[in-house]
Amino acid sequence: MLLIPCPWCGPRDEREFRYGGQAGIDYPADPDSLTDQEWADFLFMRENPKGAFAERWFHTAGCRRWFDAVRDTVTYAFGATTPPPVDPGEPDR
Amino acid sequence: MTGRRLASGGSRIDRARPISVRFDGRDLEAFEGDTFASALLANGVVGGFRSPILGRPRGIVSAGAEEPNAFVAVLEPWTDVIVPATLMSAVDGLVAESRPGVGTLVETADRREPRRQHRHVETLVVGGGIAGRAAAVEAAARGDRVLLVDEGAVIDDPPTGDDVTVLPNATALGVYDAGYVVIHERTPDLERVWHVRARNVVLATGTLERPIAFAGNDVPGVMLAGSVAAYVERFGVGPGERAAVFATNDWGLGVAEVLAAAGVEVVRTIDARAGERVVAADGDGALERIVVLDAAGREGSFEADLLAVSGGWNPNLTLWRSIGGDLTYDAARSCFVPRSGPGSGPAWLSVAGAAAGEVPESEPLWVVAEGEDADKFVDLQRDQTVADVAAALGRGLRSVEHVKRATYIGTAVDQGRTSGVLAAEIVNHLLGEDPGAQGPSGARPPYAPVSFAALAGPFAGDRFDPARTTPMHAWHLEHGAAFEDTGQWKRPRYFAPGGEPLEEAVERECLAVRNAVGAMDASTLGKIEVVGPDAPAFLDRMYTNRMSNLAVGSIRYGVMLGLDGMVWDDGVAMRVAEDRYYVTTTSGGAANVLDRFEEWLQTEWPDLRVFCTSVTEQRAVVAMNGPRARDVLAAVGTDVDLSSETFPFMTFRDGTLAGVPARLARVSFSGELAYELHVSSWHGLAVWEAVLAAGEPFGIRPYGLEAMDVLRAEKGFFIVGQETDGTVTPADLGMDWIVNPSKGDFLGRRSLRRSDLVRPDRKQLVGLLPEDPAALLPEGAQLVLEDTGRIPMPMSGFVTSSYRSPALDRTFALGLLEAGHAMHGRTVYAPLPEGTIAAKVIPPAFYDPEGERRDG
Numbered sequence: 001m002l003l004i005p006c007p008w009c010g011p012r013d014e015r016e017f018r019y020g021g022q023a024g025i026d027y028p029a030d031p032d033s034l035t036d037q038e039w040a041d042f043l044f045m046r047e048n049p050k051g052a053f054a055e056r057w058f059h060t061a062g063c064r065r066w067f068d069a070v071r072d073t074v075t076y077a078f079g080a081t082t083p084p085p086v087d088p089g090e091p092d093r
Numbered sequence: 094m095t096g097r098r099l100a101s102g103g104s105r106i107d108r109a110r111p112i113s114v115r116f117d118g119r120d121l122e123a124f125e126g127d128t129f130a131s132a133l134l135a136n137g138v139v140g141g142f143r144s145p146i147l148g149r150p151r152g153i154v155s156a157g158a159e160e161p162n163a164f165v166a167v168l169e170p171w172t173d174v175i176v177p178a179t180l181m182s183a184v185d186g187l188v189a190e191s192r193p194g195v196g197t198l199v200e201t202a203d204r205r206e207p208r209r210q211h212r213h214v215e216t217l218v219v220g221g222g223i224a225g226r227a228a229a230v231e232a233a234a235r236g237d238r239v240l241l242v243d244e245g246a247v248i249d250d251p252p253t254g255d256d257v258t259v260l261p262n263a264t265a266l267g268v269y270d271a272g273y274v275v276i277h278e279r280t281p282d283l284e285r286v287w288h289v290r291a292r293n294v295v296l297a298t299g300t301l302e303r304p305i306a307f308a309g310n311d312v313p314g315v316m317l318a319g320s321v322a323a324y325v326e327r328f329g330v331g332p333g334e335r336a337a338v339f340a341t342n343d344w345g346l347g348v349a350e351v352l353a354a355a356g357v358e359v360v361r362t363i364d365a366r367a368g369e370r371v372v373a374a375d376g377d378g379a380l381e382r383i384v385v386l387d388a389a390g391r392e393g394s395f396e397a398d399l400l401a402v403s404g405g406w407n408p409n410l411t412l413w414r415s416i417g418g419d420l421t422y423d424a425a426r427s428c429f430v431p432r433s434g435p436g437s438g439p440a441w442l443s444v445a446g447a448a449a450g451e452v453p454e455s456e457p458l459w460v461v462a463e464g465e466d467a468d469k470f471v472d473l474q475r476d477q478t479v480a481d482v483a484a485a486l487g488r489g490l491r492s493v494e495h496v497k498r499a500t501y502i503g504t505a506v507d508q509g510r511t512s513g514v515l516a517a518e519i520v521n522h523l524l525g526e527d528p529g530a531q532g533p534s535g536a537r538p539p540y541a542p543v544s545f546a547a548l549a550g551p552f553a554g555d556r557f558d559p560a561r562t563t564p565m566h567a568w569h570l571e572h573g574a575a576f577e578d579t580g581q582w583k584r585p586r587y588f589a590p591g592g593e594p595l596e597e598a599v600e601r602e603c604l605a606v607r608n609a610v611g612a613m614d615a616s617t618l619g620k621i622e623v624v625g626p627d628a629p630a631f632l633d634r635m636y637t638n639r640m641s642n643l644a645v646g647s648i649r650y651g652v653m654l655g656l657d658g659m660v661w662d663d664g665v666a667m668r669v670a671e672d673r674y675y676v677t678t679t680s681g682g683a684a685n686v687l688d689r690f691e692e693w694l695q696t697e698w699p700d701l702r703v704f705c706t707s708v709t710e711q712r713a714v715v716a717m718n719g720p721r722a723r724d725v726l727a728a729v730g731t732d733v734d735l736s737s738e739t740f741p742f743m744t745f746r747d748g749t750l751a752g753v754p755a756r757l758a759r760v761s762f763s764g765e766l767a768y769e770l771h772v773s774s775w776h777g778l779a780v781w782e783a784v785l786a787a788g789e790p791f792g793i794r795p796y797g798l799e800a801m802d803v804l805r806a807e808k809g810f811f812i813v814g815q816e817t818d819g820t821v822t823p824a825d826l827g828m829d830w831i832v833n834p835s836k837g838d839f840l841g842r843r844s845l846r847r848s849d850l851v852r853p854d855r856k857q858l859v860g861l862l863p864e865d866p867a868a869l870l871p872e873g874a875q876l877v878l879e880d881t882g883r884i885p886m887p888m889s890g891f892v893t894s895s896y897r898s899p900a901l902d903r904t905f906a907l908g909l910l911e912a913g914h915a916m917h918g919r920t921v922y923a924p925l926p927e928g929t930i931a932a933k934v935i936p937p938a939f940y941d942p943e944g945e946r947r948d949g
Contacts, residue, residue: 002270058692076271
């Protein structure tokens with residue numbers, strides 16, 4: 001079982017997390033402007049590297065925050081983690 | 094039967110405390126501190142076991158986890174399916190039976206209720222020998238929390254300290270990523286699985302003495318030399334009375350001195366390094382005679398009942414290899430040792446002591462050339478010989494891994510602890526390669542047999558998977574509900590207080606809703622509060638239709654799509670205030686919908702000011718459907734004006750009901766006049782009971798999921814996961830109206846234009862009316878356009894829902910059919926083993942297609 005370094009909670013068992021796939025795949029600003037091929041690339045095509053891989057994790061059974069982490073797909077060692085870009089904060093009431 | 098207990102000696106046993114154990118119906122005398130194996134040997138039980146395939150007599154070979162023969166099932170005072178006698182403590186009253194390397198399922202629960210323990214330490218040491226204890230002391234000295242485990246019952250001279258835990262009778266089953274180690278602790282009083290997360294793991298797993306393959310090497314009385322010494326020194330047992338020693342090394346030959354000092358006659362030592370060797374061991378059920386060749390090649394034979402064999406030592410590296418540690422061959426010691434350095438095992442894992450290769454030097458001798466190869470056993474538990482290995486190579490196999498699969502060597506309960514390296518070296522030898530050219534086959538957990546009950550620990554039975562129940566659950570139990578699982582939820586499927594069959598109960602429930610009124614516990618609906626100034630814009634992006642222009646107090650049905658354009662979940666949104674929505678989801682999809690909302694808010698649109706809160710558990714829901722629903726509500730008592738003019742369809746009102754705060758929502762999943770009554774979970778049961786009591790004069794009935802399914806299907810309403818399977822779009826369901834392409838982007842919108850999603854021949858939702866109104870199409874039945882009678886036939890679709898309709902007094906079904914929207918009026922066929930059912934294709938609306946009943 002992986003030991004995943006949540007940037008908010010510290011290292012926690014893998015079972016507390018949900019995997020979110022490759023990191024850094026931004027939702028297109030204007031999906032309508034994409035061809036079918038470009039949209040399909042966004043939807044379905046992902047890297048599968050041997051070695052360092054930036055991926056997304058969701059601390060489902062913990063702080064419920066998404067973050068990015070670099071994991072070595074050979075050794076399973078975790079490197080840097082990055083919290084979400086902006087804390088959503090308290091909404092106005 | 095002769096007693097073999099020696100007059101003195103035995104560091105582990107307490108001769109002042111005799112005990113009695115029973116083996117295969119025979120009572121045996123032993124001492125506290127004995128293992129079951131030492132108790133057997135002390136009573137002269139030399140054979141007593143059978144090999145699993147050939148049925149040959151077998152005896153105890155070892156004193157540890159490498160034991161390939163002596164497996165027992167424990168019947169009293171606890172139960173164990175199969176356990177090596179060498180690792181099991183003998184306790185007074187123990188009853189065990191031999192097992193031929195294969196367990197027999199025990200039907201009774203173990204009196205030792207399995208437990209689970211979690212532990213975090215800086216240093217975990219596996220193995221309580223000299224190296225392991227030294228590693229533990231060193232770690233404790235630098236302030237580590239230390240856990241030291243050993244599979245044996247006794248750890249000599251154990252390290253002590255406030256943060257040092259010493260755990261005997263504990264086998265490390267597996268070493269996993271990031272220092273995660275699962276340990277099985279097993280004593281007569283306790284079975285416990287430890288889940289340990291350690292910063293550093295030290296494997297001080299010692300060595301396994303290896304056998305030599307010669308003819309008759311499986312005869313009871315042929316044992317590993319180090320184990321013979323262990324029985325003498327630890328348990329005061331002489332495993333034989335006339336002994337010989339056959340070894341490739343000084344240490345093994347030294348066992349002759351141990352035996353002699355204990356008063357056991359040693360008739361001969363055979364030193365392989367001098368060219369001497371054992372060419373055969375014979376005996377009828379137990380060793381009687383040994384045939385040897387001396388250094389000059391002269392054959393001789395002599396009588397003996399014990400042959401102690403030492404072919405050298407293999408570092409015990411199963412755990413090391415199972416987590417990616419590599420091996421390298423040490424020619425001087427003729428064994429495989431751990432390869433250190435990058436890429437060989439994780440950084441947090443180290444190997445110490447004999448396991449790291451600190452073993453005596455030994456001549457390589459794997460197989461004695463003389464004698465029949467078919468009598469030279471490699472894997473005693475799989476009854477595989479040198480001849481079987483040769484046969485595998487003769488079929489063209491070259492890899493140790495392939496030989497393993499062909500012979501099953503190393504796949505038995507003992508996981509090849511004595512046979513793995515031996516088999517590899519026999520392969521090297523037969524292929525003419527140098528020793529060590531190929532190493533043993535791969536290793537994986539578990540290191541030793543473990544029962545599923547032990548792994549499950551306390552999480553068995555009712556605790557296996559937590560059940561979620563609604564506030565009305567106790568009422569359902571009292572009123573004959575048959576339950577159905579929806580995820581972890583227990584939901585009433587139908588109510589049969591008199592034990593009626595499903596069909597009868599469902600018909601009664603459906604007719605109540607159509608003709609009078611029925612009430613369903615809908616508390617399992619997912620419920621999420623979506624709050625914030627950007628909540629309207631956010632929901633517009635999540636649902637296919639517009640939620641931002643919903644009036645406060647109004648309700649809108651919505652569908653969510655996957656990014657691939659497929660229907661993903663559905664529910665309704667109620668606008669509670671300008672900045673506040675109360676949305677419902679499917680019962681099974683609630684957690685996923687909340688996860689998805691949070692994912693998009695956190696990762697793509699952190700600028701949106703929205704909070705999402707699950708209130709599924711906080712709100713109970715009664716769905717009341719039927720033409721008398723309004724009358725029942727009035728009788729229950731509410732301050733909400735119920736007239737259709739002021740409280741129309743798809744609106745909700747907050748007020749009181751039965752004296753408690755309630756949200757009354759006019760949504761209908763049956764087509765009838767209907768109200769969802771959302772109240773605090775604390776009031777769920779009281780409101781449910783109030784509704785049923787007030788409804789009694791109107792003929793109210795509770796109804797379950799099955800009736801709800803019939804009622805919604807009569808209206809052609811789809812259910813996510815029943816009519817959809819992740820390949821169905823809103824258009825496929827005939828629901829283009831739910832998609833608002835002009836409102837801006839929403840999840841899945843771009844996919845709806847993909848060429849494959851606009852194909853006219855996609856499978857589309859249709860209604861199906863069997864020609865025989867009594868014929869019930871099975872759900873999942875395949876549909877064909879022409880019943881050719883020849884298999885295979887081209888399939889055009891399948892049945893998704895199928896019921897008997899009490900209102901229509903006939904059967905009907907929903908299905909997905911290629912180009913189904915253009916097929917209305919056609920006949921399709923479901924070829925089934927019991928005969929073909931023909932059905933007419935119609936639009937999927939069977940009951941009140943004009944929707945005239947929703948206002949009562």
